[in-house]
Amino acid sequence: MARINRTLVLTLLIAASSIFLLFQIYNYRLYSTKNGLDVFNSKRYLSGKEAHLHLLKKFLGLVHKFKLPVFLVDTASLTLLSQDAVLYRDSRLNEPHCSFFCTHRDFTTFALYGNLWKYDAALLEASAERGLELMEIRGKDPRLISMDDLTAKEIPLHFLFRFNSRVVHVVVLYERSGKYLWHGPLRLGDGMDRTFAAFGKLDFGRYAGAYDRPELILTTLDGLDIRIPKNFSGFLREFSSSRFLECRSREAKAFYQLYPEDTSAEAVDFKMRAKSLLHLASKVLSALGVPFWLSSGTCLGWYRQCNIIPYSKDVDLGIWIKDYRDDITQAFQKAGLPLKHKFGKVEDSLELSFQGNDVKLDIFFFYDEGDIVWNGGTQAKSGKKFKYVFPRFSLCWAELMELKVQVPCETRGLCDRQLWTQLECSCKNLGLEELPVQRPGEWRLACAGMG
Known part of the structure; x- marks a missing residue:
């Protein structure tokens, strides 16, 4: 009888221990699952x-x-x-x-x-x-x-x-x-x-x-x-369009070492007026939801010397013609910038010029034609029209004069191409042969017979 009791007790103890062990394993597995740890994974890491x-x-x-x-x-x-x-x-x-x-x-x-x-x-x-x-x-x-x-x-x-x-x-x-x-x-x-x-x-x-x-x-x-x-x-x-290009400070410093910065009162005053105009133009176009980028000489100034070119006398912006709105002119006039010139039409070579405080704002509209894009240009005095053709480009963000602005991501090639094209048109219009001369860090634009 005593032997039967001992066997029964031993069996009950084994059964109780097994149940307790299974309960512990269940609780540990439940805890592991909730905390993202799978100890039953043979590789000992989560998946x-x-x-x-x-x-x-x-x-x-x-x-x-x-x-x-x-x-x-x-x-x-x-x-x-x-x-x-x-x-x-x-x-x-x-x-x-x-x-x-x-x-x-x-x-x-x-x-x-x-x-x-x-x-x-x-x-x-x-x-x-x-x-x-x-x-x-x-x-x-x-x-x-x-x-x-x-x-x-x-x-x-x-x-x-x-x-x-x-x-x-x-x-x-x-x-x-x-x-x-x-x-x-x-x-x-x-x-x-x-x-x-x-x-x-x-x-x-x-x-x-x-x-x-x-x-x-x-x-x-x-x-x-x-x-x-x-x-x-x-x-x-x-x-999707957040890529940012840093100003090329090292190249700008090299440029200024060759061609010292103009620190005259006139140059400093122009830069301040150009900065104010650029910020105002950005505010007006942003309120309209019209994206823009730095174009022509303003783009060159950012790329070459991280600054406004003091002798450029204007601020140049580019806008895709698909983003044109009829109320752009009215918005700028309401902001205190009267329309100075309007060349071309929406269907072909549109260009707007607004007069700021002794600084002109030129807006060039760009047209998309497959592998190329182009903008028109009209000579104010003669009325002659030109077509400036560029390879397709994308836009990146940059900073100029404490303003977040867009520039062509392929800025180097576009700046060179635009300056050469404008030079050729200007010289031919004057009946002269173009004579471009490159100096280290700068393009000197000239026509034969003008020096």
């Missing part, structure tokens, strides 16, 4: 949706700890959004889910307001404590580069947080003097791990970029509290 949510939770923990002013700029995630999705806070859902962040890509991108965050070296240690690998990419601060000093301290440009081959990419945005946001390119230094991420697939970093400051809202996506641009569709449109 799929759980992996990405786990990484994002770790990253957002760092955001909270260091009070990082970040917001979502991931193009794939923002593309999935709708206004209903933004208004619907899904934090009530209890089951693991990943609708917006779990895209076909293994990275998610956030932007960080660099001007609102004080760099903290403890971020590296805190990342390691959370099992995250951190790569920091730095570069020169272009805001500190001037004609007198081409050196500048380095600032953080990009952070990459990695966990099991998945990455959170943080793009650092800095405010520039033109009251816009700028990020630098992602360039790996010597000795940096080029296998850390699929750098060629990242949304941001191939080029520098420029953006208007977006209004942000707090929402909940996939159970996570995230800040996003309120007008996320507008931000995506801005992203």
